[in-house]
Amino acid sequence: MTSTVTVARSEFRRLIVERREDVLTAWVKEQLKEGRAESLPAVELRAQGDEFLTLIADPADTDSIFDTNSAAWAPARAFLADLSRTRARQGFSPSETASFVFALKRPLFAMLRAEFADDAAQLGDEIWHATELLDQLGLLTMEEYQRGREEVIRRQQQEMLELSTPVVTLWDGVLALPMIGTLDSARTQIVMETLLQRIVETGAAIAIIDITGVPTVDTMTAQHLLKTVTATRLMGAECIISGIRPQIAQTIVHLGVDLGDVTTKATLADAFRVALSRTGRMVTSATTKGDHS
């Protein structure tokens, strides 16, 4: 009994094996109709489809053949996972990614209908089994797509955190901290700690905080800046703030924040010049006047 059921179950897979070329051609055509697939060349779609068909046809006929979580389906799962992640990274939408599997339905069902035209019961069975299997694989695609997107988000968050606190050495004893983006408490805390740590490591006498890339300043941000400046001073280094934009200067004054004896400069270049002169250096032109040869 089991053997007949198994044979009956795998009828559509037999079709895939036997009429592979037809299925593949119709499937690729179907995918190309879906729109976005045009960004992938037909050759590539065909290669992917070919591999996938092999993986569908491969698992031996057992009772667990329709359970895509079984070991027999591991290669197919791995292939789909890889495909979904790649498409997620390439910027495909969820439905565009899932259509890879779902586009297989139409050609497959058409073929089944032709094959079992005179046996409605078996046609129903076959279509049901095929649908069940393809739906499972389609859902798997979605899950992997989601996972791929989450990976992208996680990586970006990580990159943002790393990007947010670069302390660069401008010159021997002069550090610069170009700040970009909104300053919140968590970030400022990291920035402060990184800066102080670098001052200890390098023995720098002057630190320049450049806030050209900070879009807005509120009282909290100003407070954080002042704290950083004070902490730097306590450690025995000087702090210069540069790159305050006109709007931000207005805001600071309107908020009544007292920057007190903090040295402020318009640009990083000005701040650097001050830093050099305070450490007893100066920059001069290599050529003298009138000697440009």
Add this chain to the structure above:
Amino acid sequence: MERIPILRMGKCLLVTIQVDMHDQLAMALQDDLASAIAAQESNGLLLDISALEIVDSFIGRMIANTAAMCRVLDAETVVVGMRPAVAITLVELGLTLRGIHTALNVERGMAVLERAAAARV
């Protein structure tokens, strides 16, 4: 009772805190410093706190008070080697140590005191 040694270098006093500061020790140090500056007519105090890992508001205020006291006795104070964590704590506590010189290490601290002494004459 343990005491923190006060070393004399020319016209300056050098204090290195290398043990955990507790309140009594801090008070004793403040007393000793006041009498040492007065007795030796020093014009500078260098306070090395590079080994100090933890501060509370009391120690923070003690440092500020010591500096204020030194100014009354006509001596400049330089605090050197403050750790990042200590600096952040003091700022959060609102102790900004205004009017106190700071330096990254003892060497630069001595340079600050020398400059201050030169300006004095």
